[in-house]
Amino acid sequence: MKNSEKQNDTKTTVKGSKQTIVQPVSGAAKELKELFIDSLKDIYWAENALVSALPKMAANATSAALASTIKEHHAVTLNQVARLENVFDLLGEKAEGKKCEAMAGLLKEGDSILEETEPGAVRDAGIIAASQKIEHYEIATYGTLVAFAKTLGENDAAKFLTQTLAEEKEADCLLNEVALNAVNIVAAE
Numbered sequence: 001m002k003n004s005e006k007q008n009d010t011k012t013t014v015k016g017s018k019q020t021i022v023q024p025v026s027g028a029a030k031e032l033k034e035l036f037i038d039s040l041k042d043i044y045w046a047e048n049a050l051v052s053a054l055p056k057m058a059a060n061a062t063s064a065a066l067a068s069t070i071k072e073h074h075a076v077t078l079n080q081v082a083r084l085e086n087v088f089d090l091l092g093e094k095a096e097g098k099k100c101e102a103m104a105g106l107l108k109e110g111d112s113i114l115e116e117t118e119p120g121a122v123r124d125a126g127i128i129a130a131s132q133k134i135e136h137y138e139i140a141t142y143g144t145l146v147a148f149a150k151t152l153g154e155n156d157a158a159k160f161l162t163q164t165l166a167e168e169k170e171a172d173c174l175l176n177e178v179a180l181n182a183v184n185i186v187a188a189e
Helices: 003-007 032-060 064-091 101-115 121-151 155-188
Strands: 010-012 018-020
Touching (some): 032 101, 064 155, 101 121
16 A cells, blocks of 8 residues: 555444545564554654753843753753653663654743743743753653653653652743743833
8 A cells, every 4th residue: 555545444323424544664563562652752852952942931031030940950951951861771772862843842832932022021021931841751751751661661761750740840830930020010000
């Protein structure tokens, strides 16, 4: 079957609408552990991309509290990258990234916010919004990775990933505090 034909395979649902059945690419994951490792590669790329992006976000923040929060999370993110490398070691895998399209899109959106706002409180509010979208993506990803690790009996990996999950939730809370206690109030004036 040709690739174009594979993409056009459909099945009819109960309500009569057609749904496209996606055919897997060569080398697609067949087992949960393969999906787990692939997901780790994805978030490893994402965290490394974030390490590069956070200093730019901090430099463009005018709120001292926001800049400080971002700089502190940069240090945390560096530790998260090292922690992911430990997880790869535990699994006997090479620590390598696979481009994370979600993070690439979120970072591109963050760049757009910087371009579309004047420096000041409104830009700061945009930086917080972009940052919280990133944190929510990471929270979802690490929550899934913890569940995969536990299911696979990779308890040491689950501990590392749970620690990162807690840090991402904390970062989201800190960004929310900066937004609600200062930035959004000034931006609304």
